[in-house]
Amino acid sequence: MTIRVVLVDDQSMIRTxxxxxxxxxxxxxxxxxxxxxxxxxxxVTRLRPDVVLMDVRMPGMDGLEAARRIVAADLPTRVVxxxxxxxxxxxxxxxxxxxxxxxxxxAPPEDLVAxxxxxxxxxxxxxxxxxxxxxxxxxxAPAADPGAAGRLGELTERETDVLRLVAAGLSNAEVAARxxxxxxTVKTHVSRLLLKxxxxxxxxxxxxxxxSGLVRPGG
Numbered sequence: 001m002t003i004r005v006v007l008v009d010d011q012s013m014i015r016t017x018x019x020x021x022x023x024x025x026x027x028x029x030x031x032x033x034x035x036x037x038x039x040x041x042x043x044v045t046r047l048r049p050d051v052v053l054m055d056v057r058m059p060g061m062d063g064l065e066a067a068r069r070i071v072a073a074d075l076p077t078r079v080v081x082x083x084x085x086x087x088x089x090x091x092x093x094x095x096x097x098x099x100x101x102x103x104x105x106x107a108p109p110e111d112l113v114a115x116x117x118x119x120x121x122x123x124x125x126x127x128x129x130x131x132x133x134x135x136x137x138x139x140x141a142p143a144a145d146p147g148a149a150g151r152l153g154e155l156t157e158r159e160t161d162v163l164r165l166v167a168a169g170l171s172n173a174e175v176a177a178r179x180x181x182x183x184x185t186v187k188t189h190v191s192r193l194l195l196k197x198x199x200x201x202x203x204x205x206x207x208x209x210x211x212s213g214l215v216r217p218g219g
Contacts, residue, residue: 003120006032006047008040008066009055009082014105018053021109028116037061041069044077050120053103055082056090064093071098078119078200095207100200101125124203148212154196160214162189166202167209 005022007015007030015033022028032047034040037054038061044052052070056063067079078100083090094102101124103115118125152160158179165175172190176183190202199205209215 004049010058037066067097124201
């Protein structure tokens with residue numbers, strides 16, 4: 001199965017570089033490009049790719065507004081935000097917009113390829129170099145959903161434990177070791193809690209965990 005990708009960045013050199021890396025992979029096809037958010041939304045709506053790589057700062061409609069519109073349209077497309085080290089202020093807003101991942105623009109080619117495959121498979125992605133900054137940025141932002149804490153009651157005690165550790169940035173294997181569970185069991189718990197809370201992936205789970213007050217900065 002070929003993973004179809006759209007690139008949205010106002011810098012043509014960035015798009016060219018991304019396209020060259022992805023085009024070298026037999027299971028990935030770049031099906032479209034756009035230089036701003038509005039054209040990006042139009043391209044995604046028309047082409048319905050599996051993944052869109054979205055720059056944040058662009059003229060006209062920025063990447064955050066474009067991401068919001070794509071997610072709100074309930075398209076079968078996962079949004080990965082391309083970020084740099086000086087864009088922390090966008091992180092919380094991007095999480096709330098419903099993006100499925102963050103990737104640093106300076107990430108090596110193999111990380112870009114892995115990111116596209118990971119997100120296309122339905123998993124959230126936080127670049128290891130940006131994970132802590134993502135969490136801290138979201139935690140410092142005001143809560144967007146006052147009813148989030150009440151929704152925690154839908155989870156079992158074990159699911160709550162798993163969510164807390166996922167929000168701390170632990171992998172399934174690490175969660176399994178911490179809770180003395182099998183990795184397959186942890187995967188099941190993650191799937192169930194995402195379904196109960198109506199979340200798309202682990203990235204949204206991190207956002208929800210902080211938004212609900214389940215975990216707090218330094219906690």
